Amino acid sequence: MTIMEFFGCTFIAFGPPFAMFLFTIARDPLRVIVLIASGFFWLLSLLLSSLLWFAVVPLRDKLVFGLVFSVMFQEAFRFLFYKLLRKADDGLQKVSQVTEAEHVTPRDISNKHIMAYVSGLGFGILSGAFSIVNVLADMAGPGTIGILGDSPYFFLASAFLTLCFILLHTFWGILFFNGLDKKRYWMIAYVVGTHMLVSCLTLLNKPTQSQPEPLYLASIIPGYLVLLVTGVLAFRTAGGSLYNIRAACSCRKGRFDID
Template sequence: MTYMEFFGCAFIAFGPPFALFLFTIVRDPLRIIVLIASGFFWLLSLLLSSILWFAVVPLKKELAFGLVFSVLFQELFRFLFYKLLRKADDGLQRVSQTGQELHVAPRDITNKHIMAYVSGLGFGLISGAFSIVNVLADMVGPGTIGIRGDSPHFFLATAFLTLCFILLHTFWGVIFFNAWDKRKLHMVAVVVLSHLLVSCLTLLNQRTESRDTPLYAASIIPAYIVMVTMGVIAFITAGGSLSNIKSCLPFQSSANRYEID
């Protein structure tokens, strides 16, 4: 039973992101490099957050303190990675020109949304891995959660929140990069504030002396509403429209073929 729970939660958290990686990134060396580099930048933000948490001894027990500064450091390093990519545009262009046999796509350089998407997915994957890896290790037993008064929904809620954050980081990457390219500072603020909002919602999941039951629904439902909103904004930012969606539908394409015939 514990292994079923382990694989179920692992597939919930990493199934869709793995599909994105498999179908959009794995065949392109340049995208893999950007994915790994963005994950490294997220690790640097985690290191800085850990140093701050360790240094400020009086606030060590305040989870909200570390959470807020962790979000701010993540967005700072997202900006630094954005600046690095924009500085490296010329070098990436040379790589794309000399590496045609390695399937390095020149459109990755001209279409900046692709690099933003890859970097956002890199941020999300490493963030999700660090947030759920210890929980997954506990899922295989012995025993399972809920025996000593803990919520039996903890593992499932963690898996869904991890998936939410991975997809959110992907959407935030597209919105954030485009906002800096076009100097839309209000959209930068939207990314940072929505990141703070969703992260602070997870504080409802902790057990305290005044509240024995974690409020999983109160954190997951608003988080997924924010995720869908960010996904729509990222889709429009990348140039998507309703006509693009309709052209991809099977019945629409078959109807077009019928009209042509």
Template sequence: MTLMEFFGCAFISFGLPLAMFIFTIAQDPLRIIVLIASGFFWLLSLLLSSILWYAVVPLRNQLAFGLVFSVFFQELFRFLFYKLLRRADEGLKKVSQVSGDENITPKDINNKHIMAYVSGFGYGVLSGAFSIVNVLADMAGPGTIGILGDSQYFFLTTAFLTLCFIMLHTFWGVIFFNALDTKRYYLVAGVVLSHLLVSCLTLLNQRTAERHESLYLASLIPAYVVMIIAAFWAFITAGGSLQNIKIAFTCRKGRYEMD
């Protein structure tokens, strides 16, 4: 039973991200490099957060303190990775102009939304892995939570929140990068505040665990509402529209009828 729970929650957390990686990233070496680099930057933000938490001894037991500064460090390193990518874009374009060989410039270099998507995805995957790996280890057995009065929904809630954060980081990456490109800094503030909001909502889960109450929906529902809003905004930011969706569905319907 515990093994079934392990695989179920693992696929909830990483099933959709795995499909996204296979179909949108795995076949392009440049995207894989950006994915790994963005994950490394997230790890650097985690390192600084850990150093700060370790240095401030009186507040080590205050989870909210570490959480808030962790969000700020993550967004700071997202900005630093944005600056790094833009420097790399300029360098690749210069090399292409000097050599006169169009093949030197990667196909993604002219579509900045793709790099923003990949970097956000890398951020999300590392964030999700670190947030659930210990839970998955406990989930594999020999026992399961809920027997001694703990909430039986803890594992399921953790899995859905992990998926939510992976997707949110992906959408935030697209919005954040475009906001800096277009100098719409209020959108940057929106990304930081929404990140802070969703992260602080997870503090309700600690309260649930202490009081043995089922209050997980109080964090799950608002988090997924923010995710849907961020998904819609990222879709618009990347040039999407309802008309494009209709055209895509019409073309696909036509192909099925021809087949």
């Protein structure tokens, strides 16, 4: 039973991101490089957050302290990675001048939304991996949570929240980069504000003396509502529309009819 729970929660958390990586990034070496580099920048933000938590001894037991500064460091390193990508545009243009058989296309450089999407997914995958890897290790057994009175929904809630944050980081990357490119600073404020909001909502999952039961739905439902709004904004920002969706569906349907 524990193995089934392990694989089920793993597929919930990483199934959609793995599909996104497989179909949109894996065949393009340049996108893979950007994905890995963005993940490295997220790791640097985690390192600084850990150093700050370790240095400020009186506040080590205050979870909200570490959470707030972790969000701030993540957004700061998202900004630094944006600056790095813009500085490296000329070099990426030269790297992209290869044969089409290698699946590296110059349009990836000219269409900045692609790089924003890839870097956001890199942030999200590393964030999700570090947030749930220890939970997955415990999930494999022996035994299962809930036996000693803990909530039996902890693993499931963790998986859905991990998926939520991975997708949010992907959409946040698109909005953040576009906000800096077009000087739409409300987008940057939206990204930082919603990141802080959804992260703080996860504090409701920690039982306290005044709140003995974790409030998983109070964090999951608002988190996915923010995900829906952010996804629509990112879709529109990247140039998407209902007309494009209908056109793509029509083309695919016509191709299937021919086949």
